[in-house]
Amino acid sequence: MKDDLIYLDYAASTPVDPRVAELLLDCHRTRFANPSSNHAAGRKSRASIEHAAGQLSALLNVDPKTLIWTSGATESDNLAIAGGARYRAHRGKHLVTMPTEHKAVTDVFHMLEKQGFEVTWLNPADNGLLDPADFAAALRADTQLVSIMYVNNETGVMQDIPAIGAICRERDILFHVDAAQAVGKIPIDLQELPVDLLSLTGHKFYGPKGIGALYIADRPGCRVEPILFGGGQQRRIRPGTLPADLIAGLGLAAEIASSRIDADLDHLTDLRHALWAGIDEVDGVLVNGDLDAGFPGILSVSVDNVDGESLLLELEPICVATGSACNALSQEPSYVLRALGRSDLLAQSAIRFSFGRPTRREDVEFAARRYGEAVARLRSLAPEVTT
Numbered sequence: 001m002k003d004d005l006i007y008l009d010y011a012a013s014t015p016v017d018p019r020v021a022e023l024l025l026d027c028h029r030t031r032f033a034n035p036s037s038n039h040a041a042g043r044k045s046r047a048s049i050e051h052a053a054g055q056l057s058a059l060l061n062v063d064p065k066t067l068i069w070t071s072g073a074t075e076s077d078n079l080a081i082a083g084g085a086r087y088r089a090h091r092g093k094h095l096v097t098m099p100t101e102h103k104a105v106t107d108v109f110h111m112l113e114k115q116g117f118e119v120t121w122l123n124p125a126d127n128g129l130l131d132p133a134d135f136a137a138a139l140r141a142d143t144q145l146v147s148i149m150y151v152n153n154e155t156g157v158m159q160d161i162p163a164i165g166a167i168c169r170e171r172d173i174l175f176h177v178d179a180a181q182a183v184g185k186i187p188i189d190l191q192e193l194p195v196d197l198l199s200l201t202g203h204k205f206y207g208p209k210g211i212g213a214l215y216i217a218d219r220p221g222c223r224v225e226p227i228l229f230g231g232g233q234q235r236r237i238r239p240g241t242l243p244a245d246l247i248a249g250l251g252l253a254a255e256i257a258s259s260r261i262d263a264d265l266d267h268l269t270d271l272r273h274a275l276w277a278g279i280d281e282v283d284g285v286l287v288n289g290d291l292d293a294g295f296p297g298i299l300s301v302s303v304d305n306v307d308g309e310s311l312l313l314e315l316e317p318i319c320v321a322t323g324s325a326c327n328a329l330s331q332e333p334s335y336v337l338r339a340l341g342r343s344d345l346l347a348q349s350a351i352r353f354s355f356g357r358p359t360r361r362e363d364v365e366f367a368a369r370r371y372g373e374a375v376a377r378l379r380s381l382a383p384e385v386t387t
C-alpha cells in the first residue's frame with residue numbers, strides 16, 4: 001500500500017492484481033456492450049466472457065459449461081443451498097452443515113429451517129476439524145444436501161473435503177462446498193474432488209469484487225432451482241446481464257493463480273512461520289484452529305485478559321480483523337470461535353492475521369512485535385480477569 005498501512009486482512013479481501021486492474025479499465029472502454037446483443041459489439045463482450053470461462057475452468061479442471069456467473073460467493077452459496085434443497089425437496093427434507101460456516105451459508109439454512117427443512121448442525125472438534133466418521137453418522141435416509149466449507153475464513157482450518165465428498169457420493173447426497181477462501185490459493189481439481197456444487201468469488205484471489213461463480217457438476221440429479229428470475233441468461237439458472245468486464249477480470253485472476261499457486265503457498269507458509277515464531281513468545285497466546293490442518297495464509301490467535309477491539313486499535317497502522325470482517329461491527333464474540341469451544345472472553349480477544357502475495361517478511365515480523373507490545377500495554381492497564 002502507498003500509505004503507511006500494513007494490510008494483513010487478505011481473508012477479508014485482496015487488492016486486484018495490477019494486470020487485472022489494467023484489463024478492467026480496457027474492458028470498461030471496449031467491452032461495455034450487452035453480451036446478449038446480437039451485433040459485433042455484443043459479440044466482443046461474449047468473446048471476453050468465453051475466454052474468462054476457459055481461464056477459470058482451467059484453474060478448476062472443469063468444462064466451462066459447468067460454471068454459472070454470480071455476483072460473488074454470497075450469491076453462489078444462496079443459489080447452491082436454497083436452489084439445491086428446493087430441486088431435491090422430493091427426496092427428503094434433511095440437510096447437514098456446520099455452525100462454523102460463513103453467514104452466507106448459515107443464514108440460508110436458517111431460512112430453510114423456517115420453510116420446513118430439518119437441519120443437523122455438526123460441531124467440529126476444538127481444533128475446528130469435522131471428523132468424517134461423525135459426519136457419516138449424522139446422515140439419514142432422507143438427507144438430500146450437505147454444505148461444508150473448504151478453508152474457514154476465520155481460522156484457516158481446512159476440512160477433509162475428499163473424505164466428506166466421497167461419503168456423499170456413495171449415498172447420492174448433493175454436496176456443496178463454499179470454497180471462497182480456497183479457489184486460487186490451494187490446488188483444486190474437480191475431476192478428482194467429489195464435489196457437486198462449489199462457490200467462489202473473485203475478490204478473495206486478486207480479482208474484482210462483485211463477481212463470482214457457482215460450479216454445478218454435470219451429473220444426473222445435480223441441479224439447482226433458480227433463486228432469481230428475469231431474462232433467459234445462463235440457461236435461466238441465474239438471469240441478469242453479465243458484466244463482461246468483471247468476468248474478464250476474474251478470468252485473468254484465475255489464470256495468474258494457476259501459474260503460481262505453489263509459489264504462493266510457499267511464500268504464505270514462510271510468512272505464517274515468521275509471524276507465529278514472534279507471537280508464540282507472548283504469554284497465554286493460543287492458536288484458534290490448527291496449524292497443521294490450516295491454510296497458511298491465515299493465523300488466528302486468542303490471548304488471556306485482553307479485549308480484541310482494544311487490541312485492534314493498539315495495533316494500528318496494522319490492518320487485521322477481530323473474529324471476522326462480517327461481524328466486525330457487532331461486539332458479539334465470534335460464533336465460529338465459540339463453536340471451537342473458546343470461552344466468550346477468549347473468543348473476544350481473537351485477532352485474525354491474513355496475508356497475501358504482496359506481504360513481506362518484515363511486515364509480519366513488525367506485526368508480531370507490535371502484537372507483543374500491545375498485549376503487554378493493555379494488560380498493564382486492565383485488572384486481571386479470569387477466563
Ligand SMILES: *Cc1c(COP(=O)(O)O)cnc(C)c1O
Pocket residue numbers: 011012071072073074075102104149151152153178179180181201202204210212
Ligand atoms: C468472503 C466469503 C464469502 C462471501 O463472498 P462475497 O463474494 O463477498 O459475497 C463467503 N464465504 C466465505 C468463506 C468467504 O470467505
